[in-house]
Amino acid sequence: MKLSADLKELEQRLGYRFARPDLLRQAVTHGSMSGPGREDNQRLEFLGDRVLGLVMAQALLEHDKTATEGQLAPRFNALVRKETCADVAREVDIGAALKLGRSEQKTGGRRKMALLGDAMEAVIAAVYLDGGFDAAQALTLRLWGKRIANVEDDAKDAKTALQEWAQARGLEPPLYLETARSGPDHAPVFTIEARLSTGDQAEATASNKRQAEQAAAKALLARVRQAKA
Template identity: 50%
Template sequence: MGAVADAGQMSQRNKGRRDLEARIGYVFADKSLLDTALTHISALSGKTRAGSYQRLEFLGDHVLGLVISDMLYRAFPDAEEGELSRRLADLVRRESCADVARTLDLGAAIKLGVSEANGGGRRRTAILADVCEAVIGAVFVDGGYPAASAFIERLWTERMTKPKRPLRDAKTVLQEWAQGRGLPTPSYREVARTGPDHDPEFRVLVELPDLPPAEGSGRSKRAAEQAAATAFLNREGVSSAPPET
């Protein structure tokens, strides 16, 4: 009975992997890469971090940036650097990656520790975004740049042509608002950095003379600065957009 049960479980896992590969649109030669891309560190219980998706996430993050930059360069030949940079930032941000993960239903396939799973980890934006980037990294390792590029283009092309939010970022809007009132350029100051080296959280203050500062946080200094600028604009009634994370 035990052997039959084990065979049944393996068959179920293989079917689940095939279904996921079908949603991803890529069949892995090395199935272990996909398994690793779906493994959160909480599922390892004291084992080495190398077994989690973190290394593949690191790689996928940079592959995504390269492919999206290439797509933007070709799609918008008349766009200046600033516009391309704003489009890039919108397409590779955490929420965009998490949206792709939800489209592929990656959350159901993530391997999590019991506590993380019970805490809603499968729906958490940060984890979904990380796993999306890890899958990109896994596709790149397994199939090279052409496979990763095809995967990204299939899932990001529509997002590229129909951005979900204005392309004028909060820092730009705040700078224009300040200049329109005869104020100097806003200054940004990092006030705290917390979390592990591989996943830091930055807190930044944005300041203008004679006005209270505003604070924002994010996984990079750039994201934290944007969040601080958004918070400042919201307070002054200039923008109602939620702070970026």
């Protein structure tokens, strides 16, 4: 099976070439596009979640050899949670290659955190099945590298961390504004803007307000830290 142009480009962004291209196609196929002869990515997502967990657990032990289990647990959760997987998926633009049904396309499926996070885990599983654990580990460590290095900060609740950052500088607490809502009533998608009294702001989209607020806070915190660096 030959890869389509969008999947070849995704291969390049991932930095991994598949011996079994069908695995990559399955990894980016949402349930809304599954059918006879075309499996969706749910089973791969299940496996990828476990592979990611093992890679991150080992990486954390090596990153901080003195950390206690109580310190490691929130760091681990910060690295493997769906929001983080979706962030990584956005960085390699998995959304551009997602195979979605018409309904998901119309409701912004390529931007949905859950779909992106699931696809990222499925891609990890696809690499694992195609090239073994070493290949999956190398891919994951490359894509998660900066997050592992900064995991102590990322393990904090993003809204709390942003508020602490603002208070330390004598600023008012951040504001969170719903700027858009799309999708059907049973599956809404929220866009939230996090804003500081300095005028700095960042937006994020998710399937519930809490996740969108957390993602917006995280994006804004990263932006102001980079600007002040």
